[in-house]
Amino acid sequence: MGTALLRLQGVVAGYGRGDVLHGVDLTVEEGAVTCLIGPNGAGKSTVLKTVSGLLRPKRGRITLLGRDIGGLSPQAVLSHGVVHVPQERSLFPSMSVWDNVLMGGFVLRDRAVVRRRIEHIADRFPIVANRRHERAGSLSGGEQKIVEIARALMLDPVLVLMDEPSTGLDPRARQLVFHTITEINEGGRTVLLVEQNARSGLAIAHHGAVMESGRVRLEGTGSSLLADPEVARLFLGAAPANRG
Amino acid sequence: MHLLVQAVILGILIGGVYALMASGLTLVFGIMRVINVAQGAMVILGAYLSYTLFSSVGIDPLLSILLIAPVMFALGVGIHRVFIRALRAESGEEMSLLVTWATALAIEGVLSVTYTTNLRSTIPGYAQRSWIILGYRVAEVRVFGFVISVVILSALSLLLARTRFGRSVRATVQNPTSAKLLGVDADRVSALGFGIGISTAAAAGAVFGIIYPFNPGSHYDLISRLLSIVVLGGLGSLGGAVVAALLLGVGESVVAVMISPSWSSFVFFIVLIVILVFRPQGLFGVRERGAL
Ligand SMILES: Nc1ncnc2c1ncn2[C@@H]1O[C@H](COP(=O)(O)OP(=O)(O)OP(=O)(O)O)[C@@H](O)[C@H]1O
Ligand SMILES: [Mg+2]
Numbered sequence: 412m413g414t415a416l417l418r419l420q421g422v423v424a425g426y427g428r429g430d431v432l433h434g435v436d437l438t439v440e441e442g443a444v445t446c447l448i449g450p451n452g453a454g455k456s457t458v459l460k461t462v463s464g465l466l467r468p469k470r471g472r473i474t475l476l477g478r479d480i481g482g483l484s485p486q487a488v489l490s491h492g493v494v495h496v497p498q499e500r501s502l503f504p505s506m507s508v509w510d511n512v513l514m515g516g517f518v519l520r521d522r523a524v525v526r527r528r529i530e531h532i533a534d535r536f537p538i539v540a541n542r543r544h545e546r547a548g549s550l551s552g553g554e555q556k557i558v559e560i561a562r563a564l565m566l567d568p569v570l571v572l573m574d575e576p577s578t579g580l581d582p583r584a585r586q587l588v589f590h591t592i593t594e595i596n597e598g599g600r601t602v603l604l605v606e607q608n609a610r611s612g613l614a615i616a617h618h619g620a621v622m623e624s625g626r627v628r629l630e631g632t633g634s635s636l637l638a639d640p641e642v643a644r645l646f647l648g649a650a651p652a653n654r655g
Numbered sequence: 656m657h658l659l660v661q662a663v664i665l666g667i668l669i670g671g672v673y674a675l676m677a678s679g680l681t682l683v684f685g686i687m688r689v690i691n692v693a694q695g696a697m698v699i700l701g702a703y704l705s706y707t708l709f710s711s712v713g714i715d716p717l718l719s720i721l722l723i724a725p726v727m728f729a730l731g732v733g734i735h736r737v738f739i740r741a742l743r744a745e746s747g748e749e750m751s752l753l754v755t756w757a758t759a760l761a762i763e764g765v766l767s768v769t770y771t772t773n774l775r776s777t778i779p780g781y782a783q784r785s786w787i788i789l790g791y792r793v794a795e796v797r798v799f800g801f802v803i804s805v806v807i808l809s810a811l812s813l814l815l816a817r818t819r820f821g822r823s824v825r826a827t828v829q830n831p832t833s834a835k836l837l838g839v840d841a842d843r844v845s846a847l848g849f850g851i852g853i854s855t856a857a858a859a860g861a862v863f864g865i866i867y868p869f870n871p872g873s874h875y876d877l878i879s880r881l882l883s884i885v886v887l888g889g890l891g892s893l894g895g896a897v898v899a900a901l902l903l904g905v906g907e908s909v910v911a912v913m914i915s916p917s918w919s920s921f922v923f924f925i926v927l928i929v930i931l932v933f934r935p936q937g938l939f940g941v942r943e944r945g946a947l
Contacts, residue, residue: 463836486838494836501833503826514826517819518838562837 414476416441416601417462417493417570422471422481424461431457433625434471439570440618441476444592444602446633448609448646449622455605456498458622459572462603463495464488475570489518492569496559496576498605504548508558511547512539515565528565536561553584560591571595574605589615609646613637621646661791662912663905668797669866670904675804675859676877677884677896678811679852685828685891686848689739689751695878696759697853701727701860702869703766706777716777717799720861724854731853734758735846759874766871777864800862807858811851812893824848828891876920883923887930889937899938 417439425431431454439445447455460466462473464485473481475491483491502511512532516525533540538554539561547558556576563571573592577585585608593615596602606612613619616633621642629642636642680694704723708714714722738758742750776782785794815821826834827844835841863869863877884903888895903923911919930937 465832465835484840485835486840489836489838497832497836499832501830501836503829503833505829506825510822514822514834514837517823517826 413441413443415439416476417603418472418474419458419462420472420474422458422461422468422473424457424466424468424471426457426466430469431625432461432468435622435625435627437620437627438630439601439603441601442596442599443617444596444604444615444633445618445620446609446612446616447603447605447620447622448607448612448636450646453622454625455622456574457625459495459497459574459603459605462488463493463572465495486518489566492566493572494563494566494568494570495572496563496574498574498578500552500555501559502547502550502555502562504546506547507544508539508547508550509543511558512562512565515562518566525565528567532561532564551584553580553587556580556584556588557591560588560595564595568600570601570603572603575607576604577611578607585611609642610637657790658912659909662908664791664793665797666905666908667901668793668801668904669908670901671801671804671808672859672862672866673880673884673904674897674900675807676856676863677881677888677900678808678893679855680881681885681888681891681893681896682811682824683849683852684885685893686824687739687751687845689755690882690890691755691849691852692752692878692882693755693759693762693874694852694856694881695874695876696762697727697856698860698863698877699766699869699871699874700762701857702777702864702873703770703775703860704857705861706775706864709777709779716779716861716865717803720803720858723861724858727857728850728854731850732846734853735849739849740842740845759878763871763874770871772870772872774868774870775864776868777861779865782865794866796862796865800866803862804859807855808897811855815893820844820847879927880920880923883927883930885937886935887926887937889939892937892939895937895939 415438419435419437422432422435423430435458437458447458449455457466461468464483464487467482471481472479475493480488480491503514512529513525516528519525536557538557542550547555550558560576576588576592580588589611592602592604604612604616613633613636619631619633619636620627621629621636629636629639631639676694676698680691683689683691701723705716705719708719708722709716738754739751742754781795785792786798815824823834823839823844826837826839827841831841880903884899885896887903888899903926906922907919910922
């Protein structure tokens, strides 16, 4: 086991009056892919929003390598190297693909750094180079997701929060997305992945956590959760654990 | 035929000024989903400021824009700070309609007390002069007003297209959550956007005050026209607002000449109703966010 990069302790958060998270405890190991699964409405997206600063925790602690980041603005969280690729489509539809990726470096003041990073990203993600002048809104869902992920790398993040990146994609696009996530992780970045498709999420994860009704119920290695009969019954369907 | 062409020319010239007035309205809507119904009042306030600078200090009303625009920008940022921002967190976008309407009435009230409700006109030396171009008579002020509007609108679109601030505005218009997640300060964008929207309105007001007589109540008629324009152009679309302003400016002017001046403002309302019924997203608006 490595060191904990991100740690949530007793986090309570929600929208307006009601609470959605009722004391979330979660540890994300440095360098690993951690996959968060759970039924609709369990609060998975809310966890990510609270970490990235879209929501403020009402109680509890959120630390990154021991430093408190709970309640910081999204800008401040970004400056700690934490980026969030949300569940909804997040490209700017009327901007070009290139400008979208440039926006990923919005908080960077040094233009030379921005230029170097985007060239690097264009090398790594052919779609960014080949479709640079196209309106982002004209790309397919899968293509958009890849560009979103590419954009998130502009800040050279230590932690990438990714919310259901494969949902709504066809099998080929989904495979590419999972492959990209694995690559990002092998490049040394920590990933906290929320997945609707628990089987494929856990399959690429080192570590998994199961959420239900605003709490983390179970934690374990990806493979142990896949093998857990309770998890299988609740989230994976009754079928034996073959790759989905 | 001569009359018709004359009317079209005048319509385009005034349409340019309408476009400047409407640009701020559509920009503010795009950024924060607030329909600033005080936009007409801001135009009239600009007209009075320029009137006063001209009649008491002798500053040319068109040059006075250089003074009025920064002052009104600051006023806009202030209004956003004090009223709009506080409200948005609490009760959302519906309340902001009431707040901006209250702002319009407050401005009207202050202007009525200060200037009475008599009609005023700003009349610089060139107000009565006109050029004859290819046989058509065009008032100089209308040409100046049009040119100034085009210059300001071009500057605005360059600002949006080329600068870091402009990118943050476009990003916020197209996907506010995503913009926040990339480090755009939504509050700052809204405040500056509101300031820009109001200062462009006031700049247009300086031109308006030379072309038409006005009093504190003139904003009712004006906001109705501006709303028709931004709805026709598609709320949030700057290019749409410009095209719609030109179309409606020409429509108004042609109806005034061909039918009767008393029918001309009717053009706006007919267009507003037809658009709301048949194409609520406007000519260029899209159903989803992302027109700018
Ligand atoms: N913007 C919002 N305002 C109010 N309530 C919300 C908002 N977003 C989510 N909720 C509520 O919070 C709860 C948890 O939502 P959340 O989006 O975190 O669930 P999730 O686990 O991500 O679900 P899914 O798998 O459907 O994405 C739900 O009951 C939802 O209705
Ligand atoms: Mg979710």
